Amino acid sequence: MIEVETLSKNYGSFAAVRGLSFVVRPGEVLGLVGPNGAGKTSTLRCLAGIIPASGGTVRIAGHDVAANPVAAKRALAFFSDEPRLFEYLTVRQHLNFVARLYGIANYEALAGPLLEELEIADKADELPGALSRGMKQKLAIACGLLHSPQVMFFDEPLTGLDPLGIRRMKDSILKRAGAGAAIVLSSHLLHLLEEVCSHVLILKKGEMIAAGTLAEVEARFSNGEVGVGLEEIFIRATGGSEN
Amino acid sequence: MLAALLYLQLTSLKNLLLSRLRRLRQPKYLLGATVGVAYFWLFFVRPMSRGGVRAADVFGAEAGVRFVELVAPLGALLMLLIGLLAWVLPTERPGLLFSEAETAFLFPAPLSRRKLIHFKLLSSQARILFTSLFFTLLTNRFSALGGNTLTHALGWWVILSTLSLHTAGAVLTLTWLSDGGVNAKLRRAVLLGGFVLVVAASVVWVWPDLRAPTGSDLAGVNPLREYLLTVLNGGALGWLLRPLKLVLGPFLAKDPVAFLIALGPALLILGAHYFWAVRMNVAFEEASLGVAEKQGARIAAWRAGKRITLGTPAKGRRPPFTLAGTGRPELAFLWKNLLSTFAWLNGRTFRLSAAVIVIGGLWLERHPDWHVQQLTIGFGAVIAAGYIMLLGPQLARQDLRNDLVNADILKIYPLPGWQLLLGELLAPVVILSGFLWLALLTIALTLVPHGASMAWLTLGVRATGGVCLALIVPPLVALQLLVPNAAAVLFPGWFQSGRTRGGGFDVMGQRLIFGLGQMLVLLFALLPLVFAAVVFVAAFYWLIGLVAAVVLATAAVLVVLAGEVWCGVWLIGERLEKMDLSAELRG
Secondary structure: OEEEEEEEEEEOOEEEEEEEEEEEOOOOEEEEEOOOOOOHHHHHHHHOOOOOOOEEEEEEOOEEOOOOHHHHHHOEEEEOOOOOOOOOOOHHHHHHHHHHHHOOOOHHHHHHHHHHHOOOHHHOOOOHHHOOHHHHHHHHHHHHHOOOOOEEEEEOOOOOOOHHHHHHHHHHHHHHHHOOOEEEEEOOOHHHHHHHOOEEEEEEOOEEEEEEEHHHHHHHHOOOOOOOOHHHHHHHHHOOOOO | OHHHHHHHHHHHHHHHHHHHHHHOOOHHHHHHHHHHHHHHHHHHHHHHHOOOEOHHHHHOHHHHHHHHHHHHHHHHHHHHHHHHHHHHOOOOOOOOOOOHHHHHHHOOOOOOHHHHHHHHHHHHHHHHHHHHHHHHHHHOOEHHHOOOHHHHHHHHHHHHHHHHHHHHHHHHHHHHHHHOOOOHHHHHHHHHHHHHHHHHHHHHHHHHHOOOOOHHHHHOHHHHHHHHHHHHHOHHHHHHHHHHHHHHHHHHOOOHHHHHHHHHHHHHHHHHHHHHHHHOOOOOHHHHHHHHHHHHHHHHHHHOOOOOOOOOOOOOOOOOOOOOOOOOOHHHHHHHHHHOOOOOOOHHHHHHHHHHHHHHHHHHHOOHHHHHHHHHHHHHHHHHHHHHHHHHHHHOOOOHHHHHHHHHHHHHOOOOHHHHHHHHHHHHHHHHHHHHHHHHHHHHHHOOOOOHHHOOOOHHHHHHHHHHHHHHHHHHHHHHHHHHHHHHHHOHHHHHHHHHOOOOHHHHHHHHHHHHHHHHHHHHHHHHHHHHHHHHHHHHHHHHOHHHHHHHHHHHHHHHHHHHHHHHHHHHHHHHHHOOHHHHHHO
16 A cells, blocks of 8 residues: 655755645555656655655555665565666576565565566576567566565556557556555556546646546536546646646 | 757757856855766876876886887777677668667658768767877876877877777678678678687788796786887787878877878778778668667666666576575575676675685685795785775665665565665675675785784784674674765755766766765775774783784674674664655656
């Protein structure tokens, strides 16, 4: 479970995130949407404990990220838009390294099926330099999933993936949510978020404009119209501009 | 075309200078620039006003003249080797090196191929002029070379321009040969074979003048110099190096008149190279595009902090040891960072080196006529150990400094800061300790005390001392490594600037500050300890024996060093946990 209370993040005098509060329960997928510079990545990084929040509290699986970061990080996985890998470790060695960090005794038994599921088992002995961008993304995901996290954060997870990769990524996210993981993901691909997310949170200039289930947010901005998509809702909610 | 080139060069230079000046508004760059300029002034400019270092002071009055005589053949030999590399190193179809922007703007422009070559040659002049100036400042420190600042600067310009033109000519010729079906393997075999033949013929030619080096030849500087002069100036090798000595002539001229006399032949050779390069009508554009793309990818990888690989991606390597899924997580970083080093840097290499040192040391011990060489190796090992201790932590960067670009990933791992830092430090500690242990082993086997006054230094005492020193090495290296890693954590933006924003006085000054900080840590951490240990040994050796006193003193030193390392790791680890990457690295 993810519990966020009055989260704020400042860069000097600039407030990137202001007083954000929400909860993501097990099995829920929250879509974080907003124009460029709305504070989506800053929010995700604060939630994952990568950067310190300027105010408020974040609890991951019951652990305060600021007070008990190690326990909180054991329960979460963060997937950035750009797969960040070690250039000199092969696919298999990446999983070996991550297994030791999380203390996974039987990692070989978990790694094999994971690589099969992500369709990179045949690349197990390749270095990242020999992988396509999609393959690198899959490796980063395999590393994140190895310790079976209860909470997952995806920052633009579909960037650079081909249509088949996007479909598999959506299936993978839904599968983990179905298994009880609490998931937050940010993306500009709104029609895809509609297929994956149970909830949505719209950010603008660091502030929450709307939050709730897709139906709730739609009801608020549809003005009584039927079949209004998330894209139209997004434009109405944000006023059609970044500012 | 010339106007466009001048505009590009001057505007780029102006913008570069302005951006460097603007960043001096930040205190970290201003401080770095101040230290850098002070260093440059003290070590390069001030010695010029004092007349520089005289070779006579180093080698003796008469030898000063002979020292300069040695510069010409050695410099010519170096030029010959550089020239040879220009023919051997290039890949299958080499191309003139243009930047990606230059290929994008110039190749589709209405410019003839000859104009493109001219552009390339002229654009390299900015780099050559700057390098000439820098080398002049360096070589002006040696007044025995004769000449003055102007002749040195012009001399360097002639040398560097000739080398640049030769490289361009070689690249174009190789492209032409490649188009004619000569592949890289055949070309390399012919060139290297030809070179070996020329050298062999030269050796046969000068054989009557040659004599095998004796122990006394290798013992001192002067006899060695005489031997080298005989080899390099005699026979075919002497003839082979003659045109290259002509290129060096203006730089080595004693006075302005000698400079003018030497300038004629040098400019003739330079002109011949220019004529050769611009007359080559070869379709180099396609090859140049490939080179520019590779260069662009290399620069992008370097800026992103990734390892720069040449050619096809390297294959994955066998890990240094088996890493189980459970256990101390710090060892995972050691495992990972050892994988990031050179493949040859492994336990096998160290074991093999130790075996060679032991066998060589024992052999030297049994051959008293090699005593001078034995001492030379021993003192060489002492100097090497000193350099490793001082420079090693700056060079062995398989730690947090290398992983700072992946800092956001590190921050996700469920580890406290001290554990992350400790894990990151392990690989360079292991590598540098390995080298220092080899140096200690060499010292122990070569600097063997002789004479009655050294009788107290028995084999047992020496062995104990050696083992005790070896035990102190890892914590001492760890302490040294804490300085640059602390800098990476405390000033990540500053640290990163060295990698992402090129050189300059400010970056040079920053590196000097790191080096100075490291030396201070070594002094503060070690001097009081050494003093206390010596006092302890002196006070108690008569009571408990020398060996026991040394062992006890070492144990105390180890405890203090371990405590210092632990405090450093814990404090910097705490800071690492609180480090705000958003503010420092990504904006």
